Amino acid sequence: MQWLRFSWIPGLLLGLPLVQYLPWLDLAFLHNAQLPFLLLVGALLLSFFYHSSRVGLAALLLMAFYGATRLDWLLGWEQDLPIYLGLIALNLMLFSCSRDRSIWGYLGGVWLMALLGQGMGLFWVQQNFGPLLQQFSLPHLPAWSLAFESFTSPLPLLACMAASMGAFALLILYPGPTAMGLLSCNLLMLYGVWSGMPLVPLMSVAGLLLLTSLLGSSYELAFRDELTGVKSRRAFRYQMLTPGWHYCIAMIDIDHFKKLNDRFGHQLGDQVLRMVATQIARYAPGQLFRYGGEEFVLLIPGRDREAAEKQLEFMREKIASYPMHLRSGKRSSGNKFWRSENRTGQQVKVTVSIGLAQKSRRLRRAEEILKAADQALYKAKRSGRNRMSIHH
Numbered sequence: 001m002q003w004l005r006f007s008w009i010p011g012l013l014l015g016l017p018l019v020q021y022l023p024w025l026d027l028a029f030l031h032n033a034q035l036p037f038l039l040l041v042g043a044l045l046l047s048f049f050y051h052s053s054r055v056g057l058a059a060l061l062l063m064a065f066y067g068a069t070r071l072d073w074l075l076g077w078e079q080d081l082p083i084y085l086g087l088i089a090l091n092l093m094l095f096s097c098s099r100d101r102s103i104w105g106y107l108g109g110v111w112l113m114a115l116l117g118q119g120m121g122l123f124w125v126q127q128n129f130g131p132l133l134q135q136f137s138l139p140h141l142p143a144w145s146l147a148f149e150s151f152t153s154p155l156p157l158l159a160c161m162a163a164s165m166g167a168f169a170l171l172i173l174y175p176g177p178t179a180m181g182l183l184s185c186n187l188l189m190l191y192g193v194w195s196g197m198p199l200v201p202l203m204s205v206a207g208l209l210l211l212t213s214l215l216g217s218s219y220e221l222a223f224r225d226e227l228t229g230v231k232s233r234r235a236f237r238y239q240m241l242t243p244g245w246h247y248c249i250a251m252i253d254i255d256h257f258k259k260l261n262d263r264f265g266h267q268l269g270d271q272v273l274r275m276v277a278t279q280i281a282r283y284a285p286g287q288l289f290r291y292g293g294e295e296f297v298l299l300i301p302g303r304d305r306e307a308a309e310k311q312l313e314f315m316r317e318k319i320a321s322y323p324m325h326l327r328s329g330k331r332s333s334g335n336k337f338w339r340s341e342n343r344t345g346q347q348v349k350v351t352v353s354i355g356l357a358q359k360s361r362r363l364r365r366a367e368e369i370l371k372a373a374d375q376a377l378y379k380a381k382r383s384g385r386n387r388m389s390i391h392h
């Protein structure tokens with residue numbers, strides 16, 4: 001369910017129809033014909049800095065199409081708009097399939113050629129046969145296709161729906177702000193085909209969505225730990241400026257992690273870090289941050305230290321009993337090295353030590369409480385590990 005974290009991006013899309021009912025907000029600016037260019041060029045330029053080929057290609061495609069309509073290169077594009085939007089949606093979905101990289105790489109070149117080929121193909125069809133919708137009109141279709149008469153007009157709608165479903169599946173497989181941004185654009189195309197939304201606001205909103213997905217990427221880069229997906233130390237630093245009135249801080253450290261790394265390799269070490277982060281997020285209270293290395297920190301709101309203690313104990317036991325098994329004794333690359341379900345291989349025992357401190361009259365400042373939690377953690381380590389120690 002990691003993808004839910006990025007639901008604020010399509011939230012923007014859903015929010016727009018509501019915003020238009022606010023009497024003091026005039027959305028007429030979305031109809032300014034220059035706005036899509038500004039937003040899409042902005043998204044394209046930023047995508048270079050972020051090495052986000054997916055956003056770059058999407059911005060380029062939308063800009064090329066919008067530019068072609070402004071220059072009247074596409075005859076009768078108003079009638080053909082649903083077909084173009086269906087095609088754009090399918091391309092956006094295909095962009096989601098690839099990983100982000102520089103647009104100037106080999107794959108970026110292939111995509112650019114494919115887009116150019118599509119554009120030239122469409123131009124050629126238009127010049128030789130007229131607007132696309134005419135190709136679907138009955139006199140041009142063979143007699144047998146009359147049976148499918150009713151299917152010709154919903155074709156763009158079906159293309160957009162298929163593209164949206166594909167983009168959703170890809171978002172679940174590879175969750176991230178870019179995948180969510182592309183899915184939102186697909187949904188926007190679907191809405192455009194379904195409602196007949198004019199092109200200018202449609203392209204403006206698409207540009208906004210692409211820019212928002214890049215903003216989401218920059219938030220992830222700044223405040224998330226890439227390996228475990230939990231909030232980073234920087235996020236913790238900012239959170240500590242306004243920690244709340246009553247809270248506890250728990251420091252959690254994996255025991256003998258160096259030995260684990262040395263014995264089984266860093267790849268297994270990374271998998272252990274991910275497993276521990278997942279278990280803490282699932283069973284422990286409060287907000288979780290990766291403090292650094294094999295150390296995590298929890299900011300637990302409220303006065304009830306005993307309840308926090310119970311939950312932390314439960315989490316510690318869950319980690320200690322987590323079934324991590326090696327598949328074979330040999331080192332190998334990739335995730336095949338171990339599986340938690342395969343109980344035939346050697347078991348890797350992972351335990352954590354915890355230090356807990358609460359805000360009190362003597363411990364008022366966030367740094368003091370953090371230091372106290374760290375001292376408690378040190379005590380837990382010294383007294384044998386795989387246990388919790390509380391600062392009194």
Ligand SMILES: Nc1nc2c(ncn2[C@@H]2O[C@H](COP(=O)(O)OP(=O)(O)OP(=O)(O)O)[C@@H](O)[C@H]2O)c(=O)[nH]1
Pocket residue numbers: 227253254255256257258259261265266267268269270273292293294381385
């Ligand atoms: N695989 C992996 N290892 C890391 C990462 N960050 C830090 N480490 C390793 O974590 C280890 C930390 O070792 P120590 O600080 O000695 O702690 P420890 O072995 O857990 O010992 P105790 O805390 O006393 O139980 C070092 O070997 C680091 O290389 C990471 O992101 N991935």
